[in-house]
Amino acid sequence: MKNRLDKSIIIQEALKELPSPSRRLLMKRAVTLGGLSLLTGCAVTDEKSAENMLMKISMLNDDVQAWLFDPNKLAPTYPESMMTKPFPFNAFYGPEDIPEIDEEDYQLEVSGLVADKHSWTLAELRKLPQTSQVTRHICVEGWSAIGKWGGVTFATFLNHIGADLSAKYVGFKCEDDYYTSIDMPTALHAQTLLTLTYDGQTLPPEYGYPMKLRMPTKLGYKNPKHIVAIFVTNTYPGGYWEDKGYNWFGGS
Amino acid sequence: MVMNSDQKIVHPFWLRTFHWINLVAVILLILSGWRIYNASPIFAFTFPKEITLGGWLGGALLWHFAAMWLLFFNGLLYLFLNTVTGRFKARFFPIRFGDVFSELTAAFKGKLAHDDLSEYNAVQKLAYLFAVVFIVLLVLSGLVVWKSVQFPLLRELMGGYDNARIVHFFAMSALVAFTAVHVMMVALVPKTLLMMIRGR
Numbered sequence: 001m002k003n004r005l006d007k008s009i010i011i012q013e014a015l016k017e018l019p020s021p022s023r024r025l026l027m028k029r030a031v032t033l034g035g036l037s038l039l040t041g042c043a044v045t046d047e048k049s050a051e052n053m054l055m056k057i058s059m060l061n062d063d064v065q066a067w068l069f070d071p072n073k074l075a076p077t078y079p080e081s082m083m084t085k086p087f088p089f090n091a092f093y094g095p096e097d098i099p100e101i102d103e104e105d106y107q108l109e110v111s112g113l114v115a116d117k118h119s120w121t122l123a124e125l126r127k128l129p130q131t132s133q134v135t136r137h138i139c140v141e142g143w144s145a146i147g148k149w150g151g152v153t154f155a156t157f158l159n160h161i162g163a164d165l166s167a168k169y170v171g172f173k174c175e176d177d178y179y180t181s182i183d184m185p186t187a188l189h190a191q192t193l194l195t196l197t198y199d200g201q202t203l204p205p206e207y208g209y210p211m212k213l214r215m216p217t218k219l220g221y222k223n224p225k226h227i228v229a230i231f232v233t234n235t236y237p238g239g240y241w242e243d244k245g246y247n248w249f250g251g252s
Numbered sequence: 253m254v255m256n257s258d259q260k261i262v263h264p265f266w267l268r269t270f271h272w273i274n275l276v277a278v279i280l281l282i283l284s285g286w287r288i289y290n291a292s293p294i295f296a297f298t299f300p301k302e303i304t305l306g307g308w309l310g311g312a313l314l315w316h317f318a319a320m321w322l323l324f325f326n327g328l329l330y331l332f333l334n335t336v337t338g339r340f341k342a343r344f345f346p347i348r349f350g351d352v353f354s355e356l357t358a359a360f361k362g363k364l365a366h367d368d369l370s371e372y373n374a375v376q377k378l379a380y381l382f383a384v385v386f387i388v389l390l391v392l393s394g395l396v397v398w399k400s401v402q403f404p405l406l407r408e409l410m411g412g413y414d415n416a417r418i419v420h421f422f423a424m425s426a427l428v429a430f431t432a433v434h435v436m437m438v439a440l441v442p443k444t445l446l447m448m449i450r451g452r
Contacts, residue, residue, distance in 0.1 A: 053318070054314040054315065054318055055314070057314075057317070057318040057321070058314055058317065058318075061317050065399070068399060068402050069402065070402060073401060073402060073404070074401075075401045076401075076404075076407075136413060138400065138413060139292065140291075140309065140313070141291035141292035141309065142288065142289070142291060142292035142294075142397075142417060143292040144413055144414055216401065217401050241310070244310055245310035245311060245313075245314060246310050246313070247313065247314075247317065251399060251401075251402070252398075252399060252400055252401050252402075
């Protein structure tokens with residue numbers, strides 16, 4: 001009971017300190033509220049420094065993961081018989097809000113540090129060499145599921161558009177307002193696919209029509225769906241969940 | 253052992269430091285771990301939110317992946333110093349398994365001797381070594397849950413990603429069970445708590 005009281009006081013104090021409409025900060029603050037007040041009932045100032053410390057360590061963990069990441073190490077692949085059926089739908093919204101996209105209207109925008117910035121139609125993308133893989137999708141929540149994705153090796157696509165492969169980040173914007181970004185070494189990994197199909201069929205809406213970036217070397221939230229824009233940059237682009245406190249590298 | 257245990261330093265300073273740092277790390281890891289577990293429970297129960305750390309999954313993960321370094325480096329130094337000072341050999345070996353049985357019987361009858369606290373009895377030796385093993389197992393299975401692609405050998409050893417989560421869970425359960433008994437025994441012989449603080 002006492003804990004709960006402390007917590008609500010701390011939340012009020014924290015809200016007072018918040019400089020207006022920053023939902024992002026509010027979400028981030030919530031990160032540690034439960035935890036710290038549970039342990040010690042610390043004051044708001046301590047709360048902030050604890051949060052800063054945790055975010056700093058998380059950035060340090062990005063570096064550790066980049067160091068651990070072996071570009072030649074492949075994620076395990078599985079026989080099709082081991083596919084999880086049905087493969088779970090997962091998003092930050094319910095299935096009723098899955099974006100509806102028409103192939104006729106769709107264009108993939110390309111920008112940033114690339115030589116060729118022309119937009120891509122799905123027909124053009126389907127003309128690039130296609131490959132497929134059966135890999136394990138690991139969710140940050142802990143569950144995992146095996147699926148079969150097909151499409152264009154992302155490295156092939158990046159080479160096609162003349163991307164600056166020495167740039168730090170590749171960022172993604174999605175039709176459902178999701179956004180995320182990845183490191184260049186992962187973008188160039190042999191199993192990183194710009195997928196257009198699931199289990200041999202056109203990628204269904206619930207799995208990210210018209211395209212999803214599939215990386216078996218990263219957690220689920222790093223795999224954007226309904227991608228409408230790809231950009232190459234040296235400026236940290238963040239991500240939807242990453243800006244709320246999930247680790248940016250999100251490797252597995 | 254004739255020496256007065258009041259005068260002799262039973263636990264060296266470094267050991268006491270590691271013990272309390274380890275306690276902090278384990279509490280942070282277990283409480284945040286329970287919140288992470290709740291996001292996708294392996295079994296048909298979840299941990300009450302009030303006794304978890306982090307507020308939400310993202311917060312719990314931040315705590316977990318921060319405290320893991322504390323546990324890891326503290327544990328590494330603990331193992332290193334125990335080995336080079338010869339403390340492991342001196343305090344834990346040999347373990348007479350005959351004694352384990354007779355001491356357990358005595359303990360359940362409430363007649364466990366504890367007049368000389370400067371030496372571990374056989375049950376203690378075994379229990380503390382198991383605690384070390386549980387923590388090593390937690391680190392190894394944790395590495396697989398964290399980075400299953402980057403540690404293929406360890407992953408196969410754990411029986412795959414999903415299985416590593418189960419190993420991680422049961423190693424946690426074992427460590428919690430150890431801690432419960434450990435705290436109970438300390439409560440029965442409070443002088444041991446003093447010894448872990450001031451060394452004698």
